[in-house]
Amino acid sequence: MFDIEEELKKLPARPGVYLMHDEKDAIIYVGKAISLKNRVRQYFQSSRNKGVKIDQMVTHISRFEYIVTDSELEALVLECNLIKEHRPKYNTMLMDDKTYPYIKVTVNEDYPRVLFSRQLKKDKAKYYGPYTSAGAVKDTIELIHKLYQIRTCSRNLPKDMGKERPCLNYHIKQCAAPCQGYISKEQYAENVGKALEFLNGNYGPLLKELEEKMKAASDAMEFEKAIEYRELLNSVKQIAQKQKITNSDMEDKDIIAMAVDGEDAVVQVFFIRDGRLIGRDHFYLRTSEGEPTKEILGSFIKQFYAGTPYIPRELMIQEAIDDQELIEQWLTARRGHRVYLRVPKIGAKEKLVELARKNAALVLSQDKEKIKREEGRTIGAMKEIASLLGLSGISRVEAFDISNTNGFESVGSMVVYERGKPKRSDYRKFKIRTVKGPDDYASMHEVLTRRFRHGLEEGKELQDKEMPEELGSFTKFPDLLMMDGGKGQVNVALQVLDELGLDIPVCGMVKDDNHRTRGLYYNNAEIPIDRNSEGFRLITRIQDEAHRFAIEYHRSLRSKEQVHSVLDDIEGIGPSRRKALMRQFQSLEAIREADVEALAAVPSMNRAAAEKVWKFFH
Numbered sequence: 001m002f003d004i005e006e007e008l009k010k011l012p013a014r015p016g017v018y019l020m021h022d023e024k025d026a027i028i029y030v031g032k033a034i035s036l037k038n039r040v041r042q043y044f045q046s047s048r049n050k051g052v053k054i055d056q057m058v059t060h061i062s063r064f065e066y067i068v069t070d071s072e073l074e075a076l077v078l079e080c081n082l083i084k085e086h087r088p089k090y091n092t093m094l095m096d097d098k099t100y101p102y103i104k105v106t107v108n109e110d111y112p113r114v115l116f117s118r119q120l121k122k123d124k125a126k127y128y129g130p131y132t133s134a135g136a137v138k139d140t141i142e143l144i145h146k147l148y149q150i151r152t153c154s155r156n157l158p159k160d161m162g163k164e165r166p167c168l169n170y171h172i173k174q175c176a177a178p179c180q181g182y183i184s185k186e187q188y189a190e191n192v193g194k195a196l197e198f199l200n201g202n203y204g205p206l207l208k209e210l211e212e213k214m215k216a217a218s219d220a221m222e223f224e225k226a227i228e229y230r231e232l233l234n235s236v237k238q239i240a241q242k243q244k245i246t247n248s249d250m251e252d253k254d255i256i257a258m259a260v261d262g263e264d265a266v267v268q269v270f271f272i273r274d275g276r277l278i279g280r281d282h283f284y285l286r287t288s289e290g291e292p293t294k295e296i297l298g299s300f301i302k303q304f305y306a307g308t309p310y311i312p313r314e315l316m317i318q319e320a321i322d323d324q325e326l327i328e329q330w331l332t333a334r335r336g337h338r339v340y341l342r343v344p345k346i347g348a349k350e351k352l353v354e355l356a357r358k359n360a361a362l363v364l365s366q367d368k369e370k371i372k373r374e375e376g377r378t379i380g381a382m383k384e385i386a387s388l389l390g391l392s393g394i395s396r397v398e399a400f401d402i403s404n405t406n407g408f409e410s411v412g413s414m415v416v417y418e419r420g421k422p423k424r425s426d427y428r429k430f431k432i433r434t435v436k437g438p439d440d441y442a443s444m445h446e447v448l449t450r451r452f453r454h455g456l457e458e459g460k461e462l463q464d465k466e467m468p469e470e471l472g473s474f475t476k477f478p479d480l481l482m483m484d485g486g487k488g489q490v491n492v493a494l495q496v497l498d499e500l501g502l503d504i505p506v507c508g509m510v511k512d513d514n515h516r517t518r519g520l521y522y523n524n525a526e527i528p529i530d531r532n533s534e535g536f537r538l539i540t541r542i543q544d545e546a547h548r549f550a551i552e553y554h555r556s557l558r559s560k561e562q563v564h565s566v567l568d569d570i571e572g573i574g575p576s577r578r579k580a581l582m583r584q585f586q587s588l589e590a591i592r593e594a595d596v597e598a599l600a601a602v603p604s605m606n607r608a609a610a611e612k613v614w615k616f617f618h
Contacts, residue, residue, distance in 0.1 A: 002063035011037040011066070015075045017065040017082060020057070020090075025186065025235075025422065029057055030082045032075040036066050038319045046216060055336045057090040067280060068359055070351065081277055101137045103128040103199060105192070110185065111157040111178045111193050114141055132535055139235035143254030144198065145169070147206070148191040158185075199559035210236070215552050229253040251275065256355035259364045260295060263287055267300045268360035270352065280356075284375050287423045294321045301341075302326060311335040316342050316509040318353050327581075376534050378420025389522050391480065395419055398478040399509075399542045400447060400493075402432075402440045403550035410435060412447035413550035416478075417542055426476070429553040441492050444483075445537050448496040452477070456500065481506040482539070484546055486521045509543045517543055567591075570616045572609045581613070593616045 009172045011080040020043075033039030043058050094174040099345045104117040116137055117127070144150055150155075152175065161181055169175035176183040176191070178329040183191075198206055202258060214229035255270035270271040270277055283304070287296055298321035305311055311331055320343050321327065331339040344350040386394040397417045404410035410432035416423045430450060435442045481504055483489035490508040508521035517540050520527045529536045535563055567578040584602045585591045591599070591613065599610035 004061070004063070007064070008044065010041055012362065013037040014067060015047075015070070015072045016066050016067050016068040017075050017078050017448065018064055019082065019086075020061050021063045021065070022060045022089075024064040025062070026424070027086045027088045028060060030079055031086050032072065032079040034072045034075075036068070040064060040066070054090075068355070068362060070355060078277055101134045103137055103141060105196060105199070107196075109157075110118060110480055111151060111188055113152060114144050114195060115152075116141055119248065123573060126196070126199075136235045139232060142174075143232050143236065144195045147198075148195045149174060150191060150195060151175050151178055153179065157180050157367055161240040171266050205235060207233065208537060251314060253314040253316060254312050255316050255352050255356045256297065256301070257318040257353050257360055258285075258293065258300070258362035259357060260287065260291075260296065261291065261364055264361045264364060265296050267297070268363065269304075269358045270356050280359070284358060284522045294319055297321050298323065298327070302330075305331060305334070311339060313337070314342060316344055316349055316353055318357055319343055377538070380420075381534040381538035384533055385480075385520075388520065388527055388529060388535065389480075389505065389507060394479045396476060396478045397480045397482055397542065399482040399484065399546040400444065400451075401484040401546040401550040402443045402447070403547075403553070404432075404438055404440075404443075410438070411550055411553045412443060412547055413449070413553060414451060415542065415546045415549050417538075420538060422545060428474075429549065439507045440485075443488060444492045445496060445594070447491055449499070452496065452500050452502060478504060480504070482542055483508045486510045486526075487524075492523055509539055519522045570613055572612050577602075577604050 005010075013035045014037075015032075015034050017032050018036060018040050019027050020031075022028050031039070041052070043061070046124070065079065069078060074130055102117045102119075104115045105126040105128070106112045106115065107126050118132075130399055145152065152169060152219075155164075157178055164179070166177040166180050166182075168176070170177040170182075172179075176188065178185075178188050210229050210233045214226050214233060217226035217229060219222075249270075253272045255272065256267060258265055258267040265287045267283045267285060268280060269283070270280045285296060285300060285301065297317055297319070300319065301315070301317075311334055313335075315331075321341070324341050328339055328341050335591060342349075344353055381396070382394050386392060395418060399415050401413045402410060403413070412430040412432065414428040414430070416426040430447045432443045432446060434446050451474065454476060458475045483493055483506065486508045490506050493506045497506070505522075509517050510519050510521050510526055512518040517536070519529050520539070529539070567573050567581065573581075580602050581591055581599075585594060594605065594614075596610045596614050599605060599613050600607045602610075
């Protein structure tokens with residue numbers, strides 16, 4: 001049980017990002033803080049006026065977690081990445097497509113340009129950033145143009161050279177006019193090289209030059225020019241604040257570091273995809289007293305990447321491990337392309353590994369007992385279920401359920417649990433296509449057939465690709481199928497698997513007369529299970545989740561059908577007008593109470609259609 005008051009006491013007075021979870025463990029809010037201790041506490045202080053939205057959000061918080069960073073700047077960029085990845089319900093103000101700016105140098109062109117960009121593309125250009133201040137980026141680009149006279153136009157050079165007169169930037173001495181041939185290609189390339197050196201972080205000479213110019217202008221009583229130099233100087237200093245949360249190489253990599261305390265160890269993994277840190281996870285390991293770090297890391301890498309469907313190009317670890325070359329060969333064979341294990345010693349990558357180690361140490365020192373309990377709830381519970389069924393190596397479980405009301409709008413649900421935790425990104429819902437009436441067995445046959453046939457087809461498509469992306473949710477087959485029912489549902493599943501030539505264990509979750517789970521049906525026998533065990537609790541959670549997911553989907557379809565059955569019966573009201581009416585009035589009751597003028601004012605409506613709607617309800 002997550003005790004919020006106790007967890008608040010453990011918060012560090014460090015910058016970082018915090019994630020709020022609801023009772024279903026969904027992330028409902030992501031925020032950043034210069035001090036996690038102070039910021040997160042504020043949400044639970046009744047004396048503070050936080051606003052209606054935040055007050056409402058707080059009532060739904062079941063637990064929270066956090067990631068420590070080295071600076072508030074890093075926390076800001078990480079917050080952006082996590083919000084984009086998880087789309088939390090209460091981050092409405094940050095749900096747009098706002099992205100952080102980059103400086104783009106088109107080194108793939110004969111006469112490169114220095115541009116402002118909000119996208120990081122694989123287009124052979126050089127990217128610098130991201131930065132948190134768009135104004136500072138624009139000031140820096142302007143500064144580069146002034147100092148190095150880099151062009152800004154989109155002319156195709158040297159093809160268009162001399163075709164048009166030089167632009168205004170040439171006359172105000174912010175461009176050397178390569179479009180006219182006023183500067184040689186070699187001299188222009190030298191200027192671009194200086195700009196790249198500046199963007200690579202060699203700020204010293206430039207800062208010194210700007211300070212000298214500012215002082216000289218001030219001594220000469222040219223205060224406007226001095227102010228201009230001062231503002232440019234401040235912009236350069238702001239740009240100089242490097243952050244290491246995002247890498248511009250667009251590579252996928254995992255950052256792995258750990259902390260150990262006696263027989264307890266925690267490994268922290270940061271997942272970087274397309275150059276962005278999109279999330280992280282920690283793993284509790286039981287070790288022997290005094291076991292070296294390199295051995296623990298080696299064991300973890302072998303166990304973890306033996307069970308993951310996707311392996312990135314690079315694993316950055318805190319120290320070299322035994323059999324490193326052999327493990328690289330093994331990972332390369334699994335991935336199909338070269339995999340590197342690297343131990344960064346300096347620079348941003350080394351700091352990122354250190355950041356992962358700090359987070360591992362925090363988890364270990366503060367949450368040791370909680371991790372053990374969580375492991376019992378999840379991985380331990382999976383092991384219990386596997387032991388009951390006489391199976392081994394169960395990691396992924398899929399459960400299915402059917403929902404309908406007297407055969408109306410029958411739907412199927414598929415929920416997925418990996419390592420004892422729900423994996424909601426892999427949940428899927430099915431609208432029954434071929435079955436009429438309340439036939440749960442036939443509906444389940446259709447759902448399972450579609451699920452596994454889709455997976456087989458998806459798998460063939462990926463095999464044809466030279467470099468497949470991460471496997472889709474259908475391609476990953478479960479280690480165990482759990483059916484919401486007994487012998488009948490199990491036999492349906494076994495029939496589908498036999499038809500498709502698949503061999504996957506199937507068990508049923510048997511209920512008693514009071515509709516409560518009492519045991520498992522497996523290999524034509526009912527297996528009793530201790531109601532007080534973690535395995536039993538996990539089975540109940542899986543069963544409830546499959547049922548909940550199916551009911552929610554069915555309810556949404558019923559709601560849509562009810563709207564359709566009323567408005568679409570009105571002559572002249574099709575889908576477009578129906579949507580416009582519901583968007584404007586929000587409910588059928590409001591439409592009923594509206595007069596003709598109000599109805600006619602709705603986009604896509606006219607007076608004739610409005611009168612038909614009014615007459616229908618009156």
